[in-house]
Amino acid sequence: MTQLDFNLKDAVSSRYSMRTFSSKEVSAETRRKILDYAEKISNPFGPKIRIKFIEKETSAEGEKLGTYGIIKNAKLFLGVAVKNVPGAQEGLGYEFEQLVLYMTSLGLGSCWIGGTFDRGAFAQAMKPESDEIFTIICPVGYGTGKKRLFEKIMRLNLKADKRLPWNSLFFKDDFEKPLEKSDCCGYEDALELLRQAPSAVNKQPWRILFDGKAFHFFENHSMAVAEGAVDIQRVDMGIGLNHFHLAAQEKGLAGHFEKTQTSVQLPENTEYVISWIVD
16 A cells, blocks of 8 residues: 555546547656556555556547547557466556546546457557466546547446445345445445446446455456456456545554455355455
8 A cells, every 4th residue: 555645535536437538748757657656556465567658649530449439539558467366356456446546636537448458559568478467458648628429428328427326235244234324333435435436337346245343345247257358347346445445544444454254145146355354
């Protein structure tokens, strides 16, 4: 963990997936700030991620880079790679989300592009090692001050500004009983910021069970994963866990992440990930 140096709630509320960029350049000084901040971030799940700035111009008409829509007028990207070991994908989501929030605080826009993007020129620039997975690219730059029509339609189709209700995500003792905010032991803000976290096609895979001593985090598998492919929802879990952890730390709530044993009956397609033990 590193000192935030930005307002967490402001960054979470103002961040969105920017797909249309202005011609304003990201200065060398700002790039250095981003790289320096990235070096300070650690994660509690796996190895540290490797990031690299990649320059690749997309046309003013736009270019389809993956399954997340057309990127227009982007010139600068961040490539993200990580060693392919257990916990790596959650760790990647955790670390890079914190960097995205920091970039948001600098006035920059970004857009996570994962899974099925064309690696071609990006892989040549990133040069992933044989034991690394090259999971994410992210255009970085300044916005135009308005969203184009395609962007607005896409956000509506993805319901990108909507989140599942509290009682669909957070539970007490078992998955039959929703968690009341009055029973959160001061963690209601941390859970709310997790609820607001972005996820692939807004699937919101996180499910949390509180037993009075620990918050147990589970992944609800709602997207098919091809054999040998990256489970992008594990990256999403890391994103949500980062929101939770940063908010808890801001509140001065003591605790730590740990793998534990849980005997609770799980809903279909739900898998245990990690627990936050309340100290």
